[in-house]
Amino acid sequence: MPRVLVVGGGIAGDAVALMLGRAGWEVTVAEIAPQLRGGGQAVDLRGDCREVLAKLGLLDEVLSVLLFQRGAAWVDRDGHRLATMPVEAFNGNGYVSKEELLRSDLARVLHDATNAHVTYLFGETVEELEDAPHGVSVTFRNAPPAEFDLVIGADGAHSRVRRLRFGPEETFRRPLGLAHAWFTLEETPKTPGIDGWFLTHNAPGSRAASVRPGHRGEQEVGLTFPATTLPPRQDREAQFALLDRVFADLGWRTPEFLDAARRAPDFALDTLDQIHVPKWHDGRVVLLGDSAWCASPLSGLGTALALRGAEALADAIADADALRIPHRLSDALTAFESAMRPRVDAAQRMFPGRVRQHAPRTELGIRAAAWLIRQVQKPALAKAFGRLMGDRGHLMDDRGHAQLA
Numbered sequence: 001m002p003r004v005l006v007v008g009g010g011i012a013g014d015a016v017a018l019m020l021g022r023a024g025w026e027v028t029v030a031e032i033a034p035q036l037r038g039g040g041q042a043v044d045l046r047g048d049c050r051e052v053l054a055k056l057g058l059l060d061e062v063l064s065v066l067l068f069q070r071g072a073a074w075v076d077r078d079g080h081r082l083a084t085m086p087v088e089a090f091n092g093n094g095y096v097s098k099e100e101l102l103r104s105d106l107a108r109v110l111h112d113a114t115n116a117h118v119t120y121l122f123g124e125t126v127e128e129l130e131d132a133p134h135g136v137s138v139t140f141r142n143a144p145p146a147e148f149d150l151v152i153g154a155d156g157a158h159s160r161v162r163r164l165r166f167g168p169e170e171t172f173r174r175p176l177g178l179a180h181a182w183f184t185l186e187e188t189p190k191t192p193g194i195d196g197w198f199l200t201h202n203a204p205g206s207r208a209a210s211v212r213p214g215h216r217g218e219q220e221v222g223l224t225f226p227a228t229t230l231p232p233r234q235d236r237e238a239q240f241a242l243l244d245r246v247f248a249d250l251g252w253r254t255p256e257f258l259d260a261a262r263r264a265p266d267f268a269l270d271t272l273d274q275i276h277v278p279k280w281h282d283g284r285v286v287l288l289g290d291s292a293w294c295a296s297p298l299s300g301l302g303t304a305l306a307l308r309g310a311e312a313l314a315d316a317i318a319d320a321d322a323l324r325i326p327h328r329l330s331d332a333l334t335a336f337e338s339a340m341r342p343r344v345d346a347a348q349r350m351f352p353g354r355v356r357q358h359a360p361r362t363e364l365g366i367r368a369a370a371w372l373i374r375q376v377q378k379p380a381l382a383k384a385f386g387r388l389m390g391d392r393g394h395l396m397d398d399r400g401h402a403q404l405a
């Protein structure tokens with residue numbers, strides 16, 4: 001059977017590894033983290049996510065770890081609500097859905113299913129990829145070199161596989177002008193009003209602090225602010241100092257959040273970017289998930305695209321013989337691209353003003369956004385607004401479209 005290397009054991013990497021592993025392929029996953037990565041906020045199960053997980057036979061497990069959700073609420077610096085959008089809004093197609101789970105729970109369910117079928121190399125990455133007569137010769141950071149029939153780069157928005165094979169990150173990166181920190185608060189007191197609610201406090205200067213409940217009393221925090229570059233990932237102190245400066249006067253629970261960020265085991269800070277790569281494969285190397293097409297967390301569709309993309313890739317190369325004949329492999333990978341491009345293009349095409357609406361610049365803008373959130377839920381506007389949410393609607397299943405229409 002073909003030998004496949006998947007670089008990156010995130011959602012896309014584990015999903016494709018599971019599909020190919022179950023088909024009997026010899027699959028190795030090289031994940032740079034020393035163990036399965038936890039952390040991250042919520043994943044929406046609507047549409048593609050639900051469908052692909054159901055096909056994988058993982059839906060019941062995923063449904064057993066759903067978050068208790070009431071909706072989204074926007075609050076002022078004293079915690080008073082400016083606007084709310086319950087999960088029932090737009091027939092269940094609003095900002096927050098009833099069916100969401102923590103990204104870390106989804107990663108765990110996928111990993112547990114995948115573990116039986118593939119070999120994991122944790123704390124591992126690739127240093128070199130060289131074409132060999134019948135495969136790709138891979139130099140690892142730690143493990144001995146090996147040859148594979150196919151290398152799948154599922155190593156996220158800052159993909160090393162993409163850099164090694166397709167070019168530097170700057171060529172493909174389109175910053176949206178915002179950065180985002182996220183982490184879990186294990187120990188602070190519960191934020192008032194949080195029960196089942198995803199709370200956001202917007203402040204002038206395009207800044208936002210948000211918090212949503214996990215399962216066990218923990219809270220998932222997000223801090224958004226304008227930036228296109230950040231201190232290096234290794235320099236945590238510089239990152240915390242930047243957050244302290246940017247959020248010093250924000251009010252609400254932000255001082256507690258800033259304090260707890262330093263103790264959080266899963267703290268992460270990154271810019272919100274899109275990745276646009278004109279062609280996702282080159283010879284026996286193919287990109288998958290955020291490394292190929294990151295639509296940014298603002299699209300709300302990163303995981304749906306990762307799962308659907310894994311399925312499209314596994315389907316395209318299902319005929320193992322294709323990996324032996326270069327032009328058949330090229331055809332198969334082209335078919336994968338054709339299947340995914342329309343979905344990716346739709347996800348990357350955010351509706352006008354999406355960034356500004358997420359993080360308004362002025363107090364007036366914040367009040368206007370809250371007013372708009374209230375107005376669009378009124379019956380006269382709800383139908384039209386439902387259609388405007390095309391960035392999500394395009395990717396939903398038929399049921400989703402029917403409900404929006």
Ligand SMILES: Cc1cc2nc3c(=O)[nH]c(=O)nc-3n(C[C@H](O)[C@H](O)[C@H](O)COP(=O)(O)OP(=O)(O)OC[C@H]3O[C@@H](n4cnc5c(N)ncnc54)[C@H](O)[C@@H]3O)c2cc1C
Pocket residue numbers: 007008009010011012013030031032033037038039040041042103124125126154155156157158159160161182268288289290291296297298300302303306
């Ligand atoms: C810890 C974490 C938290 C996240 N939180 C959120 C969130 O709150 N909201 C949101 O919208 N999106 C979040 N994302 C991104 C979201 O998971 C993806 O947009 C989506 O699921 C697509 O998945 P992916 O597998 O393509 O990328 P990712 O989920 O980013 O997975 C990529 C994997 O590759 C690994 N990796 C990176 N570089 C290398 C390397 N050089 N060699 C080997 N492995 C490598 C990473 O450790 C990671 O496990 C998060 C991602 C991670 C890793």
